[in-house]
Amino acid sequence: MVEPISQIVKKIPFWGNLSLEEKALVSQRAMIKHFNKDQIVSSNSSACLGIILILSGGIRVSLISDEGREVTLYRAHANEFCVSTASCVIHQLTFETIVTAEEDTSVLVIPSSVCAKLMDSNIHVRSFVFERETERYSQTIWAIQQMLFKRFDQRLANYLINSYESSDKPEVKKTQEEIARDVNSAREVVARMLKEFAAKGLVEIKRGAIVLRNIEGLKRLL
Incomplete structure (x- = not known):
């Protein structure tokens, strides 16, 4: 049985640092989305999704060259967050990535407009986003090291x-x-x-x- 969104949002690490108004905003605007295996979750050519919490399944974040070659940067699985899907509100992300479901996958989405508002008003949300992206950056560097060395x-x-x-x-x-x-x-x-x-x-x-x-x-x- 799928948990109601009102319960799922409480798993967000910064939930306890949100004001009552911010909690209400997240609860009202968050949504659950489902993706089939190999379906594109997010890309630079699609609408900016927002922060996602993977409820089941898993995703792959990769780069695709002009010739169509795909390079896997990192993966994320159930109970993990991905902020690469909110690149439009993280101005430090300057390279293009594509996020694909590796299997049938369900995610909780905090829409990009909500992410932008929270990052502007709440230092805890901004810190969470940058910490997660730093972790993913380290995974990306590891992938590059593997290829090079x-x-x-x-x-x-x-x-x-x-x-x-x-x-x-x-x-x-x-x-x-x-x-x-x-x-x-x-x-x-x-x-x-x-x-x-x-x-x-x-x-x-x-x-x-x-x-x-x-x-x-x-x-x-x-």
Whole structure:
């Protein structure tokens, strides 16, 4: 059963620092939105959404080049906030991103107009937004460091190990195209490296999935 908005808004970290008028504004204007897997949640070419709290599912924030190549910057999951969807009211955000639902996803939206009003009047809201964006900036720098300074076999091994540790299952149910997008590479490069891993007995390649056969061996690559 989905909680009423009046209860969900109380999970917002700065809720206790809002005035009665501000709480009423958020309660009245906040809304729940649902997105299907791979649906665009927010982009620089769409209307500015606002701050979102992920209720279920997860999102991916990425850059897309003029040639259509996508680079994943970071992800956010249930019970996490994303302020990149409120870029129109955060003037420090000067690069264009696209936010996509990685699975069927529901979010609580605090509309951009409400965000702008709260950031102008409440130092706690402004501090919260900048703290969250600083955290995401650190994740973005980490992603860039991985691309610049890590060998690709290490990046791919690290990705497979992280998938295993987060799900506790030795099977990564993703296509090679999806994995390539996740590790910021081309599908052909991922396919070639997975074949090398398979030849060494580290993984087994299945249709739409990769089975980890030697997790310790993958860890030694790191």
